[in-house]
Amino acid sequence: MSTTKLEMNDKVQNLDPVTFEVLKNGFVNLVDQMAEQMLRTCYSFVIYNRDFSCALCDAQGNTVMQGTQDISVHVGTLHLTAKAVLEDFADDIHPGDVFLVNDPYRGGTHFSDVRVILPVFHDDKLIAMMQTNGHWADVGGSNPGSFDITAKEHYGEGLRIPPVRIYSKGQYLTDVVKIIVMNMRIPEERIGDLRSQVEAAKVGEKQLKEMIEKYGIHTVLTAFEEVQNYVERLMRAKIKALPKGQWETVDYIDMDPQLGDGLIPIRVKMTITDDEIAYDLSDSHPYISCFLNAGFGSALSGTYAGTKTFFPDIPLNSGFYRVVKIFLPENSVVNAPSPVAVSGYCSGAFEKIMNACFELWSSIMPERAIACSFNLEYLLIGGYDQRRDSSEYFMWYDWMAGGHGGRIDRDGANTTSPVFGVGLSVQPCEGQERLSPVVTTKHEIIIDSAGPGQYRGGCGVEKGGILTDVNQTVMSYCCDRSRSITWGIMGGLPSIAQGAILNPNKEGERFLGTIFSNIELKKGDTFTRPSAGGGGLGDPIARDVKAVLEDVIDEYVSIERAKLDYGVIIHEIDRDLDAFEIDMAATLKERDYIRKNRHRWLGIDPIEVEQMYNKGEINQMDVVRRYGVIMDYQTNKALPISTEQYREAMKKRSLAYWG
């Protein structure tokens, strides 16, 4: 699998600078107008919270422009689904037609991301395609919200929609739409989403036709091409100025549930030549037995988005994809074929690719360096709401903000939406409590959750609750990084493990891990889960002691961990008045002690560490930060293979920088 064959385009611009700039901005404006309309009329709360994207594609399906607020995860896939429609319908596309597609094996991301594609004609000739893509709250399958971690194949995950016509020459195809939405929960709302997306695409069509009227068809079509050439030229110019060479790294998915102990490697090798970037993911693991695999579209997307993050000003279109070549091995965790399940790709392969890219680019552009960020997580509780006389089906479908990685000259961002899509907003508890019998008991920053570093990661969040009047209710979780714990770079340390806990601090407390489905719940059950902090950047014992003190005052860091992670000894004088004292002599001594011992700690037998943990001498943070040991917190056993893999990476990312 590779991207569009590269053709160096040295053509000078065929438009005068003003017309070009006007049309370029006009295209952005057009796409943003579609987005705004979708946001204001959609039914799925997932779309409402900005899990959606729009694009203007040309007659070949290439993306001319994406919107300014589009979510990262859809980057670099919208042209693929447009092309899929062209492939399947070729000459059989007519004015007034509208198509629907959600197929991850044709370049889509997962079934939930349903794309409406509206072809635009001028004088009976296809000239463009408007695309509106939104995450529907449900697309059928065995689980509410369409996440089934037990699915190995896609058949149980939801409805697969290859390119399909839903309007023919202006005629709404009721029967086709019905067979689609009747296979989903709450069909009337799915029709509402469909309607919202079609109307939004029409807004784009109308705007494009006005541009054609004003500037002429030839100029607009030339601008389609020029805008892509422009992005390509811009990107090549930027790459030319970069050092050349090859860089590689590995990030891991926690496990293949069928294989047991052993992290699942995703290896990213990047080569920068004269004015191109090539990625090779050849040595990544074969696809695994759960839904954390990525289809090729989402793997491309993760690579593009990971790259684009280091070029924030570059507009997104197919010109960008011409400069970035990507090789994805067949039948791998980053290129899973049909019918392998991929609906959890967002928590699985996708963010691993993105963070691996971040690490590679951090060494090339240290001024924009960023350590690993927390993992996207979706918690789903579905069942019957008994609060009123009628027993209604409810879905509590939740995701959290978390900590982003530490940066070259400052701490990571606290409590921010996942790198999967920083535009994805977390939901208000008050809204959730109206709609479902789940009462949130806390939504707060977790002390010490940030990966230590000279610049620490951002802080993670904990959100948990209690079930009230429920019946026949189950919980599922789509997450990762309970083992491949959010890591630091340039000497920084990991943050904390993710994973959900049932009935915390109560009898029957259970660590459920990061991927599970259909756990039965009853009235009074409680649950919680953390989002990790970001990984740290730089040596934690080089952190400014005053910064540690400020963190202690704000309770981002505890006095205990100030000592353990940063070697800073702080005495509390009067917390009510924010009065604390740094013991400089003791701090120097503690830092010296850490410096002398930390290499050794990373070599201690994992079984010994497991014993210390089980005796209560150390906690989960010590296990990973100090000893680099990975444990299964369901059994409280060390995982020797995972530990070896994790330590190897940690030696490169952390130890190598400690001198």
Next chain:
Amino acid sequence: MTQSRLAIDVGGTFTDVFVFNEETGEVFVTKTSSTPSNPEQGILNGVEKAGLNGKDIKIFSHGTTVGTNALIERKLPKTALITTKGFRDVIEIRRGTKEDIWDTYKDTARPYIQRRDRFEVTERIDYEGNILQAIDEEEVRLLAKKLKRRGTESIAVCFLNAYVNGENEASVKKILKEELPDVYVCISSEVLPEIFEHERMSTTIINAVLGPIMSNYISKLSYEMQNKGYEEEILVLHSGGGVMTSSTVPRYAARLASSGIAAGAIASKHIAKLCGFDNAIGLDMGGTSTDISLMYKGDIRITKDWSIEYGYPIGFPSIEILTIGAGGGSLAWKDEGGSLRNGPQSAGAVPGPACYGRGGTEPTNSDANLVLGRLGVDLLDGMMQLNKDAANDAVKKIADAFDQSVEEAASAIIEVANANMSDAVRLISVRRGYDPRDFALVAFGGAGPLHGAYLAKDLNIPKVIIPTHPGVAAAMGCLLVDVRHDISKTYVKKLDEVNVEELTNQFSELREEARALLVEEGIAENSSSLTNFIDLRYKGQWRSLAVLVSDQITSLDAILEAFHQEHEREFAFSDQGQAVEIFGLRVTAIGTVPKPNFPQYAPEGSLEDAFKETRPVYFEGKYIETNVYHRDKIPVHTQFEGPAIIDQLDTTTVIPPGFTAEVDAYKNIIITVN
């Protein structure tokens, strides 16, 4: 004794003064430098410069950036937040999003209250308003003592679900008031009883941090004005497009977070109406940015989605203003992909455009306008001289980069700037379902009249209005508003589950509260009016649309029909078969303040009397010898063809070839696109 209405708008750089003499109908305008460290001083200077005695002033209205600056600079009183246990970080978690989704080095501003000043108490209310856990009085008293030790000056209280039941908040407030009588306390159920904890908490916090600041500022100003002999209330402009008196400032301080910004939009609305337009787009273009607003059928668009800094919303209705980084000082540049760009970076006040001769060397819109001859070398009646050579040198950088002549480059720079502004106007008009062809463009601010005609042409807007005093229009706006309060609540119910009586009862409560506020402000019964709005959406949708409801609700069908129509207009479709849900109720209370009647003038003299000079001005690829006129000498009802340049103290108006200008009876210039 004369009776004058005084309006003062304090901006970052200048304090603008607008005086209207009711007896003579004369208008006096002036500008003085702002005095940020002591803002009332700038105001007193302005009053002096206007030659006014306090006894001369009948009404003093005021717009101010005191609140905005305090927020941005974090110069805030020591404020504590008290929340439900487990929720003190809601304000820091926000909705998790960032304004710039790609740049990992552009951070969201930090919260107005640090974590160390955020405290929790055990309490809980459920979604229906049932108290699951009552307040523990002892716990609150202990916390109050801690806050006292910490020297807390202001407290925001925001509990989960307090929008349905504010009892727990009220109990805490009572205890705090007993323990800390001098501390300013505000609770979310009083400030803004609306659903969604982050938005309500954010609004409550902003109210708490600004409460003491705005109260002190207004009372200091009142004292100074009283010393000058002014006995009446000071009317302070709020972001909702109304004024409030000093008595309600403490309760609704968050509405003053951007007191000044609404003024331009209001002025634009008033001027457009004066000229006979019900639909108008306001374009206030200054040195570094442009504020765009929209009036449809006589009403300015209102939004509840606004903030001073991204991530910290203020939930009160506010005049919708779209601000973009395009102004006279915006820089033109060529990017690495070979595209000509304009802004958002600006030369700012220092060094300023190259033509200011203060060390700037990069080309700006002002430089391009000077190169083209659209801007003359004398500004501010000769008080400021521009350096044309420096402008030429700067623009030549762009010319060389694109292999063009300096004039071609300057034209290109202006065209790109105009296109960017047109895109912004589209966002607020076309994107919302409004057709620019049905609107007039009111172009003001120092740079608006230079660009207005071209923008109108680009957007197919038929008429452009250049107000008499474009540079102080915002101050004028302060004179043109009524006392206004918006009382709202969240109320979620299917429309077919409520009846006329229940809805009427719900509105009655809100109306009572609204009326009480007007009484508190001293508004006479016959000057008060209340308007009901209901927020509706299709069941399952997330956003709602506000629909006007008559005072006497007689039928729900009419409300339903109005909603379908509004949805159709805004989004080009409606769904008659879908159930409709109520989301919220709002009552707007207006206390009418008498407005000045601007005089109409009779023609005097001729256009020739206004003639100043001719100069070559570059239009559409060539220099044309163009007449320059003194604005104040052009007789009313005069009509003339472009090209022409019109000079006045605070701006320059360009009438390009192919446009017709007419001065109306109020001395506004109306430009028609031929």
